[in-house]
Amino acid sequence: IEKDATPFKLIGEEKLSMLVDAFYRRVGKxxxxxxxxxxxxxxxxxxxxxxxxxxxxxxxxxxxxxxxPMMRARHLPHPITPTRAQAWLGCMKEAMDEVGLEGQIRDEFFARLTLTARHMVNITEEEL
Ligand code: HEM
Structure with a gap:
């Protein structure tokens, strides 16, 4: 692997775009x-x-x-419970399956998204 092979280059713009579209099709339902x-x-x-x-x-x-980006701040207007974070990650996992994103690149990307999703949680189920 070349030294400057970022995860973005490894996945590629086209597959990333397909992933995001597959993801939001699931989010929308x-x-x-x-x-x-x-x-x-x-x-x-x-x-x-x-x-x-x-x-x-x-x-x-x-x-x-x-x-x-200030992602946590940008998400504060949206009530994000642990259940919603799990649902978000579930949609992402299915989207990765749909576009055939596999192997170490998928595992590392998903692990990082899991941490970011947890960081977005801003309300408990009880407070909702
Ligand atoms: C925007 C929900 C996690 C990245 C949004 C919006 C909602 C939302 C409701 C506003 C959509 C709109 O008005 O267009 C959630 C929920 C999450 C979550 C329930 C569960 C944990 C994440 C994660 C990332 C992310 C993990 C990034 C890795 C974004 C981005 C936007 C966004 C880039 C657009 C921000 C903008 O308006 O500029 N999210 N999100 N979100 N979210 Fe999330």
Missing amino acids: HPDLFPIFPDDLTETARKQKQFLTQYLGGPPLYTEEHGH
């Missing part, structure tokens, strides 16, 4: 998630492609258009 997302997920998916590109070591597309 998931009973725990669709109520807190917009009906039209086009713009959400566009921003997520920008964000994950830079998260995986690709060009800083999200920051160029939207500024510092």
Whole structure:
């Protein structure tokens, strides 16, 4: 593996784009998630492609258009329970299966997303 092979390069722009589309198709139907997302997920998916590109070591597309990611702060308006974080990760796992993202690159990406998803939790089930 060449030294500058970022996860973004290893996955590739096309597969990442397919992954995000497969992910939001599931989010849009998931009973725990669709109520807190917009009906039209086009713009959400566009921003997520920008964000994950830079998260995986690709060009800083999200920051160029939207500024510092501050992901936890940007999620505070949305009530994110541990159940919703699990649902989000479940949709992502299924999306990875759908696009055939496998092996070490998948495992490392998913492990990192698991930590980020937990970090987004901002309310308990009881407080909801
Ligand atoms: C935006 C929910 C985790 C990245 C959003 C929005 C919701 C949401 C409701 C607003 C959608 C919109 O109005 O367009 C959740 C839930 C999560 C979660 C329930 C469960 C833990 C994550 C994680 C990441 C992420 C782990 C990144 C790895 C983003 C991005 C946006 C976003 C990039 C767009 C921000 C913007 O408007 O600029 N999320 N999210 N989210 N989320 Fe999450």
